[in-house]
Amino acid sequence: MGFSTTLTVNGVTQTIDLDDPRVTLLDLLRERLQLTGTKKGCDRGQCGACTVILDGRRVNSCLALAISHDGANVLTIEGVAQANRLHPVQEAFLAHDGLQCGFCTPGQIMSAIGLIQEGQAGNDPERVREGMSGNLCRCAAYQGIAQAVLAAQKILSAVSRKEVA
């Protein structure tokens, strides 16, 4: 039985043939589109390394069946920088040492971008920590991660204030 799914990934729309309904969005990104920035950690929705923005919401791509998300818009870590300019969240992770080994970092950054877009945490460190609790870091760079998210939130909210004005 043949399946296909049409996805817009980082602004590019493509139809991907699936020979199997079991393909997750994570495996599709990594194995079919060679977008290996999105990481496979636990593959069970516990670690957050596979976080992408799916139709505007951060989700665990390991738990999303690709076939079920036909027509969806996906943003991955490969799509957040503009030309040679890093995304403000990427800049903040560098500035605040929000990583050590780097394996969880794409998921952390996608989750942070989602968190800031959701607008529920603001500059409250507790809400940032709760909002980032779906992303595990075995190097325990949590202090730096929380600082990076708070710093990026400040920059991005200043940018959006400017845009509104």
Next chain:
Amino acid sequence: MKTFDYIRPANVQDAVAAASESGAAYLAAGTNLMDLMKGGVIRPDKLVDITRLPGLDRIEDLPDGGARVGALVRNADLAHDRNFSRRFPAVAEALLSGASAQLRNAATVGGNLLQRTRCAYFYDVASACNKRDPGTGCDARGGDSRPQAIMGWSEHCIATHPSDFCVPLVALDAVVEVAGKAGQREIPLETFHRLPDDTPDRESVLEPGDLIVAVRLPADAARFAAHSRYLKVRERTSYAFAVVSAAAALRFEGPIIVEARVALGGVAMKPWRAREAEAVLTGEQAAASVFRRAAEAALATAKPSGDNGFKIELARRVTVRALALAAASTPARPPALPASPLAVSGVALHA
């Protein structure tokens, strides 16, 4: 993962027909289903994808003052719906205490009700489990009993229902709207989940093909909005299932509690409505001694299912604390990390 057929029906009627066949399972967000399928815990032959069914993604105010939440509404969207959370704050607080932001963004209202237990022996296909494979026994008995039940369990199964959302829902008399082969019907949430008895594989009263289309809260439920809390004790301050949790909702006339609602989570294979506690509270003034008597009534039939007797006293204390918090008043916004020793905004709320 075993392979499966995949279909995407166009309407509820087609979905029910397709899912009535043996071996079929509904797919919504799949946040629990995919996890279970990857582990070989459940092995459906066919997935019936309901994510495109029209009309199931709405949060509606009903003319009588109640609310109707479509089965496909995302947990995060419901929790952050201002109108809903203002009227049913304990429900929003429970939703936000569950899972992670990523999971709340995907997981649906209907799926939350039907999520499976997180009993490690159910998940481990090498363990005996009457819920996974009826008749094989229960390795949870005599095993790690910390997450297991203290009420309503049987020799055949001591697992707990993991939902936070269902705890305030059952306290507030929520009703589940179900579409089935014989049309639509309504089931009070209190009778929706089954206790294990000798058929722990049957977790709800749903029949094959039955599809949750909505969850309804009656108008009365909004009358508790000023004094409603959900308190959850877990192994870490975020992203963990409840060891024990409690929903408490009070309605006052002057200093007198004229109506009370209490339910417990993490204690049984269903969200546990504690009507005995409600009877103790009704007509009393808010006081620690009254809350303690209510908690003792709530746990009167509790019995350890292993080395988890501590959960009985923990559940009493969480009930007392939830009642005290509810009596004090609903906060404008629930705390993000209510039980964190690192919390900068005031005192940790755990018992």
